[in-house]
Amino acid sequence: MNVLITNDDGPEAYGLALLQRAARATFPEAQIVTIAPHNGQGGLGMAITPIPPEVLTVEQLEKDFYICHGKPADLIYVGLGMSDRFLAEGRFDLVLTGVNHGQNIGMDVFHSGTVGMAMLASGFFGVPAVAFSQQVENWALSADETTFRTAAAYLPELLQDTLQDRSCRSINFPSRQPKGMRTCSVSMFSRFRPHLVPHNRRETEDVAQLEEGFITISFLRPTMLGAAEALHKQDRMGQVPVREVSP
Numbered sequence: 001m002n003v004l005i006t007n008d009d010g011p012e013a014y015g016l017a018l019l020q021r022a023a024r025a026t027f028p029e030a031q032i033v034t035i036a037p038h039n040g041q042g043g044l045g046m047a048i049t050p051i052p053p054e055v056l057t058v059e060q061l062e063k064d065f066y067i068c069h070g071k072p073a074d075l076i077y078v079g080l081g082m083s084d085r086f087l088a089e090g091r092f093d094l095v096l097t098g099v100n101h102g103q104n105i106g107m108d109v110f111h112s113g114t115v116g117m118a119m120l121a122s123g124f125f126g127v128p129a130v131a132f133s134q135q136v137e138n139w140a141l142s143a144d145e146t147t148f149r150t151a152a153a154y155l156p157e158l159l160q161d162t163l164q165d166r167s168c169r170s171i172n173f174p175s176r177q178p179k180g181m182r183t184c185s186v187s188m189f190s191r192f193r194p195h196l197v198p199h200n201r202r203e204t205e206d207v208a209q210l211e212e213g214f215i216t217i218s219f220l221r222p223t224m225l226g227a228a229e230a231l232h233k234q235d236r237m238g239q240v241p242v243r244e245v246s247p
Helices: 016-025 073-083 113-123 149-159 206-211 227-232
Strands: 002-006 031-037 058-062 065-068 096-102 129-134 168-173 180-183 214-220
Touching: 002 016, 002 073, 016 031, 016 096, 016 149, 031 073, 058 180, 058 227, 065 073, 073 096, 073 113, 096 113, 096 149, 113 168, 113 214, 129 149, 149 168, 149 214, 168 206, 206 214
Parallel strands: 002 031, 002 096, 031 065, 096 129, 129 168, 180 214
Antiparallel strands: 058 065, 168 214
16 A cells, blocks of 8 residues: 655644654555655645646655655645656555645635645545645644644544545544534635625534534545535535544
8 A cells, every 4th residue: 555645834844744643553554655845835726836747856855755846736746647756666545635734624625735635636646535634723822732632633533434435535623622523515615705705604514513613524526527516515425423522
């Protein structure tokens, strides 16, 4: 098994190290390769550097850990499109992105590099992908184990269920002890422009559910036609019952 880990917060991000540790513990026999951007580049979605990916500079920091001088989406083209540069044999079976410092809910999914990389991996390359994001309510706090404590506690459980199909999932961890986990659709509501379409905020969708304290799991289907409609509709799994979690 081969796993590719990427992020958009840069190679020194705490969330990236957290995801690396969790993936190694969950998939001890896998080859796990990390490719990070050379610096933090949040909010770029699927933007790319307008040059062929093979021209981008890639540096090896240590065994199976690389940085790429490009945008977050470039990492997917480099990693999945040129996997022989990183793997002795085979191709990547799974892509994990994050853990992002900050939630990616509602319209965030269209702007997020973390989610954009996962959608590109799944939609274009057909590789199962999961984007992980940690809700942040107090941005004055440093990005450390306190901020990411919920992600750290529940990543192992969520990583167990990552190879069922070629789906793309966006998972957000609340900043406090979760009330449970909910599969829910993505809200067409913007946290950054809430005044524009306030009626788009629905209580059963990810924005409201994360604010209520649930871990949200949203399935994204990034097809060329009807992408927004697919994101807006309830996933075929529907609203699942609340899964209680103990403190």
